[in-house]
Amino acid sequence: MPYLPTIGLEIHVELSTGSKLFCGCPVSFGGEPNSRCCPVCTSVPGTLPVLNRAAVQYAIKAGLALNCEIGLFSKFDRKNYFYPDLPKAYQISQFDLPFCLDGYVDIELNGEQKRIRIERIHLEEDAGKLVHDGLDKYSLADYNRCGVPLIEIVTKPDIASAQEAKAFVEKVRLCLLYAGVSDCKMEEGSMRVDVNTSVRPVGTDELGTRTEMKNLNSIRSIVRCIESETARQASVLDSGGRVVQETRRWDDNKGESRAMRSKENAHDYRYFPEPDIIPAEFTQEQIEALRASLPKMPHERYLEYTGKMGLPGSDANQILESVALADIFEDAAAISANPRTSASLIIVEILRRLNDMGLSPEQIPFDGAALGKLVKMMDERQITANNAKKVLTLMFETKDSPDKIAKDNGFAVISDVAGIKSVVSDILKQNEKAVGEYLAGNAKTFGFLMGQCVGALSGRADPQVVRAVLQELLQKGQD
Amino acid sequence: MAALDMTKLTIKSAHDLLAKKEIGAVELTEAFLDRITAVDSDVCAYLTVCAELALKQAGEAQKAIDAGSGGMLCGIPVSIKDNICIEGVRTTCASKMLENFIPPYTATAAGRVMDAGAVVLGKVNMDEFAMGGSTETSYYKKTKNPHDLSRVPGGSSGGSAASVAANLALGSLGSDTGGSIRQPAAFCGVVGLKPTYGLVSRYGLVAFASSLDQIGPVAKTVEDSAILLDVIGGKDQYDGTSIEVPETSYAASVNAGVKGLKIGIPRQYLASGLDEAVKSAVLNAVREYEALGAVAEEFDMPSLKHAVPAYYLISSAEASSNLSRYDGIKYGFRADGCESYGELVSKTRAQGFGREVKRRILLGTYALASGYYDAYYKKALQIRTLIRREFERAFEKYDVLISPTTPTTAYKIGENIQNPLTMYLADIYTVAVNIAGLPAISVPCGADENKLPIGLSVIGRPFGEADILKTAAALERALCG
Amino acid sequence: MTEKIPLQYIADLSCLALEEDEKKALAADMADIIALMDTIKDIDVGDAPITEHISGVRNIMRDDAVSGSMAAEKVLSNASVRLEGCFVVPKLME
Ligand SMILES: [Mg+2]
């Protein structure tokens, strides 16, 4: 029997604050175990949490970026459970009054738009890390990550396929990157996804029993896990069985999941209002000020790029992958008034160099204004396309402005025709044989002569001008 | 000066003598350490005596006094309840669970008294994790009431009150979640003040019930309490519930007098169950106030009768969560021979906590459990709102409220410990103040036929500490002077 | 008369491994106390909101400033067992 999956996601995203949610310990990746801890984040008796204002602002910005309503009155609650990565044995989270409610994200798949609704976004603290490697009877607890601020984005069960889930997660990631609230590095665990999946026979409406798959940390594993779980549930139902509501663990190496012990499933979290943290209250004006502080979101930019700026959709998407690229592009396009060339330099030249050098777009050493200047120099024929590429290479190395680089390296175009003429006539003298053949009617030799001229001018002259001069002089020879 | 027993001084009088160089800080501290050695084996107030630390602090205090930079607490020997952390000094909460716990940081309130030059003599006994009203639930020892060694000192800050009453410290820091400063102060015949929620930082106070706990002073006189409060009160960046209040001198407010003061007496606080001796001492105090020009009247606060169950639900629920961190892994007792995490945690907790603590954890877990939350915990929070509102209405009419601190005077050790319900019900006059987050002070107002002290409580508006201090001080002067 | 308290469930949630006789004694204590707690069930609180926070103030937050962490040695100083700079946890049952 064919089945349709119904999928809901819970996405945990680490916020880019400098310090943890409730203490001054730094938020960073890696390092010695328990080296970023203090009495507060390791639950030493008597310590108290003090809320990080920036984390609250980031959570609200995330909500605004994902089209949520922002609650003007919010509070924190305790979620109580025993687990060795949670030193207080409760997580400070938000239960009934989270910062953000009722948002959505529009995704596009095979040319069709679909709206995935977001139920809520709440702010909470991360837990620590347990290391099991090579140990038989023990695990080791590292609390460096304890208290790192996270937002948890909970969707409605609106997702109907692995590909939709992929498109949604990618879109959310991009929006959060643009909002500047997280680096969204899935490989470093700063974005982790829980997937709730159920299936129902085609033609029915009633949702099936769902399972939960925790802590997926790549788009690839999300896709594979959904495909695998959908197939597993379908085969359970086809063989007359029943899907059990449970938490399952995805093993990305084996490409399969298995049920976790039921003891870890049954939870009565005993949520209650966190007495150590005073509720937060905002005015609409404060929320609007945060909204105004957000940069333009990627979907807005996409419409601009593909609209009045005239980029193909695929180019627009490639640039929008990174906020740094998009910002460079927009500045370059504004300065040069030439979005297409700006885009092609970014997509073809800059991305290739980044790739070769192993750099990320954030590490580009020049700004959009410099790139725009280079595009303008090309458009004004102050530099040839070929030399523009050389200038770009040097812009990565020297951090000088493109005009200075062009000048220092003799890349500037020789624009006086007399100068070009003298070089060309020298070439003709050195290549009498070829000139003779051309004059005898062998048009192919023109290309050879042209190549010689361009080479001698080492790309400093506009090829069109060179061509015109060459034709003129050859014409003269014929006469 | 040969006959001066320095341990009988007050903070104020000791300060004056220190300032006049008639006594020295080291000599004062030595007098207390000697007396602790001599009599604390009877009173059993101290769990840890910090002689070395105390003498070092006394030496530094003397330097400050000599340099003329010492304040009111400089060189004053105090005791600290054993649920308030001092870096490097064992802090047990009177529990087996924290037998070897050495805090890596210092509580703000303790840090402030030490910064003011006070000398920490040691850490004093309490009910385990502050759960109890007799200091009998301590894992280590039973503290005795200095007025009658066969009786309890009250609790949970029994060590604080007994140490002050027995001249084993000039003052003490205790903590009050449902009466834990005021009730032992009443039983031991000293002054105990529970500040407005948010006035004194809780940072470093091992949490019992976070929305109710406050650190406060225990001292021999109202003025001494004010001197301590002046030092420990005020905003702290490490406590997100600590509140910015205008700078005032509480010590300066104690002599203001009560002429024209409007006093309300909740009728529910004079109802049945109250010892005759306690009732007559309270009514006598009312007559004193009237003689001093105050106006007193009885009025109704019907929701007070729900305060005890609401208090036990809220405090136990919060405690069940606060005490979940004791799992044997990060600090404290760790059960032996456990092969799995679940076994380690559940055995550590079963072996490390005493009976009263387990009872409250179970009660609190029950109140929060799915299916019970609305009927218990949520209802208790609604009753909390009703009680707050009734206090707000009362303070529209009255400046302060007064009540007995306890329904009886100190009872015999062992008399009530087998009956937790009786113990819980005895908190009737103190818990509502914590539920509403208000300040209250217990001040001695007489004695019963066994010469056991009786305490009167004065309750104030939020941040009305100056009002309750002046009211309590007026009675103190009227009765003693 | 109160309904029977699900003591084992509560003890499991509380992570308390109670011996049988202790469980019996606690059940007896709890019955009395819960009878007292049950008195609030019948109280009419009208539409009184819950007290969200006792202080009534709002928005006490700190700036996002990094302050020093403790040395790992001190972080671990009260743990009775430690290994390789970490707290040691017996295996989870799975
Ligand atoms: Mg969560």
Ligand SMILES: [Zn+2]
């Ligand atoms: Zn920390």
